[in-house]
Structures are given as structure tokens and as C-alpha cells.
Amino acid sequence: MDYAHLLATNYKRIIADYLQEDVPSFDYGGYVVGEEPQEATLYCKAEGVLAGVPFFDEVFHQLGCSVEWFNMEGELLNPQGKLAVARVTGPARKILLGERTALNILCRCSGIALRARKVHDIQKAEGFKGVIAATRKTTPGFRLVEKYGVLVGGLDTHRMDLSSMIMLKDNHIWSSGSITKAVQQARSVGGFALKIEVECQSEEEADEAIAAGADIVMLDNFTGEGLKAAAKNIKQRWAAKGVNHFLLESSGGITIDTCASYFCEDIDVLSMSTVTQGVPHVDFSLKITQKN
Template identity: 60%
Template sequence: MAATQTHSYAHLLPPSWKGKIAEWLKEDCPSFDWGGYVVGEDTKRATLWCKSEGVLAGVPFFDEVFKQLECTVEWKYKEGDYLSSSDGKKVKVAVAEVRGPSRKILLGERVALNTLARCSGIATASRKFSDKARQAGFKGIVAGTRKTTPGFRDVEKYGMIVGGVDMHRYDLSSMVMLKDNHIWSTGSVSNAVKAARSVCGFSLRIDVEVQSHAEAVEAIEAGADVVMLDNLVGDDLIACAKKLRADHGSTHKFLLESSGGIDVDNVAEGGHVDNSIDIISTSSIHQSTKHVDFSLKIDPSS
């Protein structure tokens, strides 16, 4: 009998992530914990409340904060669940319970809540964006970008995955992306692609940002794996993509990506959705994204 494999998004996280949480705790309490002195070591129970609609994401980070502080967490919902009001009134959902010494619950409170709120906000925005694209008939890949917060990329990319979108490249080493500055610095699209391929080998894709149909053709003929039609929209975008498919699809293997100014309000109406496009990439799901509102309240009777 074949073994049943259980998949968890937490299994994606690199070995370094727990060390980052230790640094966040250190940052938040670099010296004396005056409030901790006041409340002491009595064991308490605290309830994690969700107070606005959204996708629950960031559970491993929340858990690890309290694990490092010798507290336990018991969840009432699964990661990826959509939290909302059951009666159409103000959202107030008991999501989890934290148990441990009162001073340690409060020591981890802000780090845990900030991380969960940010991650859940990105997951929520990602799901809404993806759903809007699917409703408009798009069957390709919806992806985030590398425009993440320094030091917080694990959390933000993780939120994209929980929200159901592709996280695009994780960092500069994950895929070769040649943008306008690379092309201007080397003199041409062909020069940039040739130089990149000479060192990255067969195992990395090369994604080239182009500004016109002519540059797209040059990128395809130079061997680009992905051609990003940057800031092209509407009829211009779709006409360009269809012509590239018709003229070069039988002789070259490539993906077409649409990017630049795409958000949940225009993804369906702004001429970005057409199945001649393979990938829609956006930074709107993680930049200036509204957080999901959480609070942690100690039960005075516990």
C-alpha cells in the first residue's frame, strides 16, 4: 500500500526562517521588558481574534514566535481558510488559543500579530486578484513579483502561495531577468541574452523585458525562455502576443508575460487578460496591501 503524503506550506520554508524570528523578537525587546515585569509568570490563555475578512496565512511564523517563548498554540481554523462574519455583521472570529506564561504571551504578541496580519493580507489580495483573472477567463499563470520588503520576503512570498498565486522568482539567483537597464548596458537584447546564457547554463530560465514587438522578436530569436511585454495593454498587447505566437510559435519555445500597472481593478477590464498571454505578473498583491486585522486578548479568568 502506498504511503499517504501530507503536504504543508510550512515545508517550503528554508532553514534560516526560524533564526529570523529570533531576530524579530530581539528587535522588539532589545533590553528590559518593563511590561513583562508587571504581569509576571502566571500561566494564562489568550484568544487570537480575527476582526476583518481575509485568508488565514502565516501560521508557521505565528507558531514559531510562541514556540521560542515556550508557549503553545491551538488553531481552530486551517491555513488558507477564508475568515468572515457568519451573519453579515462585524467580523469577530476566534481563530486560535495561545497558552503560556503571561509575560511571554505579551512578549510575542506584537511580532506574531504583525507577521500574521501582513501574510494574511497578501494571501487575501492574491486570492482576490487570481479569482478576478479567472472569472475573466484567464487560464494562465498569475504571479507576484520580487518587489518585497527587505528581510520579510519569506513571509510575503509565503502569503502569495497560500493565496493561490505563483510567487514568480524568489530572488536574483532564482531566474535570470533581463530588464531595460541590462539591455542598455550591454547594447542590445541579443547581447544581454547571450551573456546570460553563457553563465547560467541550461538549468535557469531567462526572462527578458521588452518594450516593443521588434524587441520581443529579438528576444525570442536570441533564445529567451520568457518574454515580458512590459506596460503594453489593451489591443496593442493582445495584437503583439497573437502575432508573436503566429510568427514564432512553431519554431521557438517561449512564454509571454504581461506586466506593469496591473491590479485587481483593471486585470479584467484593462486589456491584460487574453489566453495568448501565459503569465500575468503584478506587485499590487503585496505592495500597499491592506492587512487582515487580528488581536490577541488574554482571558482574565484563565
């Protein structure tokens, strides 16, 4: 799959903003090296899933450089020492102008893709049929890159932003007065096009959300065994009434080490903030070829 086809034109503006942030005035180092044509090799020096290629390419495209890749996006890289994965060609100062911005994007995106791939591998090994998703706990200004890495790694992005789906959390419920009232108000403005998800702390709250018409019920901060029991009870109780329009999601404190303990046939979605938070970056470097 070529996930680059998902990207609209707005990512080019984002890349331009990244470059502007890094060089807001004079490029002193660029003055030193000038416009002489050069080649630089991109090396991967640690395990990672190659992700962020379109963003890396766009950095150098905006600077008048070209990139040739030796590996495919989504490929698992496990170098012994260092592995050449791409070549960047262009004026010396332009290569160096984009170096750190391009590397920052690639290192983080590939790290997230690696974490997502490892979770996805656990999912396949355990035979979990549901969806495993990231959350909206992303870095301001970097969300598009991070969500892209999640996709390349094989997991679901969940909602992209507050406009993508209506999620009613505890603060929404408390401010509205009840789950029922919050769902009704959300439906009045969201219409038929947006799903409504409600965060619930108990089976009773889940029942109220389902009765109110919620599309997704999030069982928040349930333990592994407690989650399985609650999910089974809820599904059986509403199936007896002929109601099956809703999905059950589990979220809260789930990590790569504990996710398998949450897998069960009654859970449709498992969401994990640790797919994008606290993820080690993959070590990439860009080195200009020394001339004799």
C-alpha cells in the same frame, strides 16, 4: 495543501531576528506581568484569508508557548464582529513578548493572501488559463512571509530573488549594449538550469530576445488591447517558423481592477506588484483571558 512544508530552517532564524529587533534589551512590560500561566485568544475582526500560521507558531514556540488553531490556513475568514481563530497558552510575559511580532506577521500575510485570493477568483471566473504571479517588489526582511502569503492565496510567487531566475530589464540591456549580447552573457554563466527572461518594450525587441534564446519575454507596460495584439502577432510569427520554446509575460501597472482586461490566450504569465504592494492588513488581535 500544507505550504508550511516548503519552509526550510532559515525561517526560524528570521523569526529570532524579528523578536530581537522588538526587544533588544529589557522587557519592562514583561517584568510587570511575570511568569504566571495564561491563555490568550486570537481574534480575527475583518475579512481575510488566514495565512502565516507557521511564522505565528514559531514566534511562540521560541518563547515556550503553545498555539491551538480553530481554523485552517488558507481558509477565508469573514467574521461578523470578531471570530476566535486560535488560543495561545504560556507564561504571561512570554505571550506578551511575542504578541506584536506574531500579529504583525499574521496581519500582513493574511492581507496579501486575501488580495491573491480575490485575483485568483477573478482568474477562475474569467477562465484565464495562464499563470498570475507576484513580483519581487517586496518588503526588505519580510519577503519570505509575503511570498508565502501569495502562495496561500492561490497565485504564483514568480522569482524569489535575483538568484532564482535571470531577468534582464532595460538597464541590463542598455548597460550591455543589446538584448542579444545580454542574453548571451547571461547564458554563459546561468547555464542550462536557469531560465532567462527579457523585458521588452516593443515587438521588435521581443523578436530579438526570442532569436537570442530567451525563455520568457516580458511585454512591459503594454495596454490591454495593445498587449493582446502584440502577443498574438509574436506567437503567430514564431509559430510559422516552428519556434515555440518561449513564454510571454505581461507586466506593468496591472491591478486587481484591471487584470481581467489583460487576459488572453496568447499570454502565459501575468505579473502584478499590487499583490504585495499597498495591500491592507487584516485586523487580528490577541487578548488574554480575564480571570475572575
